[in-house]
Amino acid sequence: MQAVIDGEQMNTTEQIDQVRDDFITRMGVIAMGEGLPRMSGQIFAMLVFEGEPIAFGALSRRLSVSRATISTSIRLLEERGLIRRVNKTGDRQDYFQLADDAYAAMTKYALAGTRHAKAEINDTMSKLPEDAEGVRARLDSFAAFYDTISEALDDVATRVSKPKI
Amino acid sequence: MQAVIDGEQMNTTEQIDQVRDDFITRMGVIAMGEGLPRMSGQIFAMLVFEGEPIAFGALSRRLSVSRATISTSIRLLEERGLIRRVNKTGDRQDYFQLADDAYAAMTKYALAGTRHAKAEINDTMSKLPEDAEGVRARLDSFAAFYDTISEALDDVATRVSKPKI
DNA sequence: CAGACTGTTCAGATAATTCTGAATAGACTT
């Protein structure tokens, strides 16, 4: 059974190409919602989809974006521990693939954010005069909220299994 | 014991004012990290800090921002169920305070995001040809990750107690 | 060594977000 679009037959490879491009586009949007630049999200999506290491130049070509953009997007993803750079003997290019613990790393990054938020609130509380009871109680609730989220994320981080490459 | 800054004595009220302004500034930054515009975060912070309902005009004045900005920021916060608008008899202005279930609402918003991400991945999987086994397995892991996060957030949403106003 | 190729950096261009002032409409007061 072949998929048909605009009356044209598609072979399996073309079909996968189209699904992949669509996936990449969508993940770019999702990434933006999570505080990542679109392009980093698209690179991540590409690596998830392909599985095997992808060359620097291929990323630039396939995502229709300059090498400079790839370079900075890659740096961000590496800093967050989401991808890793691998060397292929006999090829000068850098190759990239998902980090073994990419999903755990994603979770830990979010966790760092919620812990930071909690710390900011606690710091504010420490500066309050003794008699500001109402404010203290409200900030305490707010901090408790971030603490609950942090606990949940911490739990997720330990549970998340390594993605099968 | 009075706090001292630059050799000047501060009374308790001034001290609290300073702590509050600092808190508001910080929460604006935190909010940006969570995909909220800075000003919405600052309004939210102000409402947490003050506890009692705050007037539309007061928000504009205290945050040194136009009424138009307050209006749009407020709308966003209302849409997310984080604050509620209250009427004070004998005053034409709108007043705002934290929603009773503000923290639960925050959690649910995040949850909606992770569920949406999972749905996008599942949708992509449904379009794959039968024989794309490797891709399917990787997308499945990715979806499972978002599912784990979603479960955790769902759990948080039910556990989060109402903030004490 | 000269030439080709690679990834990084950075100033400036481009695009997207966020804020403002003016216009508008509704509601209250006198």
Add this chain to the structure above:
DNA sequence: AAGTCTATTCAGAATTATCTGAACAGTCTG
């Protein structure tokens, strides 16, 4: 009804984030 005060909307300004091209430094190849 006329005059205030209110919140909202929206076009454009201001700000911020993102992308690019060029310059660069390193590495390999012939």
